[in-house]
Amino acid sequence: MSDSEEMRIVKEIPQGGIILEEKPFVYILCSKFRTERCDFCLKKGQLSKCSVCQYTYYCGRACQKEGWSVHKLECQYLKQIRPRILPDAARMLARLIKILEKGGHNTRSFYSDKKYRKFKDLMSHYPNLKNDNPRMEHFSSLYGVLYEFFRGESLPNSAELMGMFGRMCVNSFSICNQELQSVGTGIYLAASIVDHSCQPTAVVTFEGTTLIMRALETLPSLNWSKIFISYIDVMASKKERQLELEQTYYFTCQCPKCINPEPVIYMMGAACPNSDCDNCIDSASVQSNDTCSKCGSVITGEFIQTFWDVMEMTCTHLDSMKETIFLDVCKVCLKKQKGVFYKYNVKHIKTLDLAFDSSIEFAKYDDAVEYGLQLVKCFHEYYGTYHPLTGLLHLKLAKLLLYQNRPGEAMGYLKSAKDILSVTHGTSSSLFKEQLVPLFQDIMLEGESW
Numbered sequence: 001m002s003d004s005e006e007m008r009i010v011k012e013i014p015q016g017g018i019i020l021e022e023k024p025f026v027y028i029l030c031s032k033f034r035t036e037r038c039d040f041c042l043k044k045g046q047l048s049k050c051s052v053c054q055y056t057y058y059c060g061r062a063c064q065k066e067g068w069s070v071h072k073l074e075c076q077y078l079k080q081i082r083p084r085i086l087p088d089a090a091r092m093l094a095r096l097i098k099i100l101e102k103g104g105h106n107t108r109s110f111y112s113d114k115k116y117r118k119f120k121d122l123m124s125h126y127p128n129l130k131n132d133n134p135r136m137e138h139f140s141s142l143y144g145v146l147y148e149f150f151r152g153e154s155l156p157n158s159a160e161l162m163g164m165f166g167r168m169c170v171n172s173f174s175i176c177n178q179e180l181q182s183v184g185t186g187i188y189l190a191a192s193i194v195d196h197s198c199q200p201t202a203v204v205t206f207e208g209t210t211l212i213m214r215a216l217e218t219l220p221s222l223n224w225s226k227i228f229i230s231y232i233d234v235m236a237s238k239k240e241r242q243l244e245l246e247q248t249y250y251f252t253c254q255c256p257k258c259i260n261p262e263p264v265i266y267m268m269g270a271a272c273p274n275s276d277c278d279n280c281i282d283s284a285s286v287q288s289n290d291t292c293s294k295c296g297s298v299i300t301g302e303f304i305q306t307f308w309d310v311m312e313m314t315c316t317h318l319d320s321m322k323e324t325i326f327l328d329v330c331k332v333c334l335k336k337q338k339g340v341f342y343k344y345n346v347k348h349i350k351t352l353d354l355a356f357d358s359s360i361e362f363a364k365y366d367d368a369v370e371y372g373l374q375l376v377k378c379f380h381e382y383y384g385t386y387h388p389l390t391g392l393l394h395l396k397l398a399k400l401l402l403y404q405n406r407p408g409e410a411m412g413y414l415k416s417a418k419d420i421l422s423v424t425h426g427t428s429s430s431l432f433k434e435q436l437v438p439l440f441q442d443i444m445l446e447g448e449s450w
């Protein structure tokens with residue numbers, strides 16, 4: 001069948017329709033969840049250890065049995081290094097080496113009826129890698145770790161290993177659970193054909209380790225050059241996004257959002273000193289004694305100084321909270337930002353987002369509701385309506401509001417959550433069936449008792 005014939009029989013893909021469903025070529029569970037989640041299916045549960053290496057944990061015999069085809073390639077080595085933990089990148093590379101050695105080079109993953117990719121079809125970015133000092137340092141330390149891990153056996157030559165490392169760096173997906181927390185890393189051969197856009201037309205979620213790509217808008221046909229996902233968090237300024245894409249994936253983004261002038265003004269914006277005015281002040285160009293273009297308030301040098309002080313403080317704290325979030329630190333930052341940062345300032349939204357998650361974690365539900373309600377319009381603004389994070393935020397708010405005995409408002413958010421999540425996750429997803437649907441019943445019951 002020729003290409004054009006194939007194109008003709010491919011139907012339109014509706015919004016929320018599945019574009020691709022794929023099992024990983026290779027994947028690992030994040031080592032920080034080693035004793036909390038099953039090494040095979042990545043789910044939480046009652047776990048038992050592999051009796052040989054005592055390193056990996058499984059939720060049951062079925063997973064242990066299915067996981068053995070790959071685990072048997074590493075089990076004896078993991079046993080040797082106990083009680084040390086292999087860093088994630090090393091474990092992934094170790095599995096990759098073994099899988100390729102066992103014939104993985106021939107594995108084909110199809111992205112259309114007739115077309116497929118093999119591991120060697122992934123881009124290795126060899127020349128970029130050679131000039132990337134931090135990555136080369138990472139590579140040489142990994143080489144050392146793996147040399148010790150395999151006790152000198154099994155290691156391919158360094159050029160070959162670098163080809164694997166390069167493909168791994170540029171093509172890995174973070175495997176998230178349905179609540180969008182990253183629990184693992186995997187390489188998906190077919191899905192890696194999809195390019196990036198800061199304004200994506202498709203989105204990826206995971207059901208266990210299975211990657212599911214859905215259309216965020218109606219696509220006229222399965223045309224891979226028109227399908228884009230976002231590789232990065234798009235809640236960032238153009239400068240930040242482009243830097244991340246260049247450093248991690250070695251390309252300069254040419255998406256519509258990067259080409260057209262961006263409203264940087266409000267991404268890094270200051271509030272108007274007049275609290276009754278909702279204008280955004282361009283922090284990059286404002287000078288002492290300038291006036292607000294909307295209300296005419298004078299912007300003093302002191303106000304500008306305060307803005308930059310709060311910005312510096314916020315960035316320092318956001319950076320330091322990459323691993324652990326401190327609710328009190330978020331609260332201090334939010335207090336300082338009040339009246340100084342514009343409502344859509346990305347650093348303000350990042351702080352709010354951390355405060356929201358942390359409030360839920362510490363069961364401070366009143367705070368969580370307050371932050372969540374503020375986040376809604378920000379998420380719509382940056383992620384758009386049909387984004388998994390926007391859908392999840394609505395779902396969390398529905399739960400929180402129900403908990404606060406506000407069933408009417410809860411229902412409103414739940415209906416929006418349903419609308420969004422049926423596109424991003426699908427109505428057959430575990431999130432939809434196990435969380436969203438039962439919540440409808442809970443809210444209706446609560447509503448009746450009022």
Ligand SMILES: [Zn+2]
Pocket residue numbers: 038039040041042043058059060063
């Ligand atoms: Zn399992």
Ligand SMILES: [Zn+2]
Pocket residue numbers: 050051052053054055056071075076078
């Ligand atoms: Zn084992």
Ligand SMILES: [Zn+2]
Pocket residue numbers: 197198199241253254255256257258
């Ligand atoms: Zn872009």
Ligand SMILES: [Zn+2]
Pocket residue numbers: 272273274277278279292293294295296297
């Ligand atoms: Zn103003």
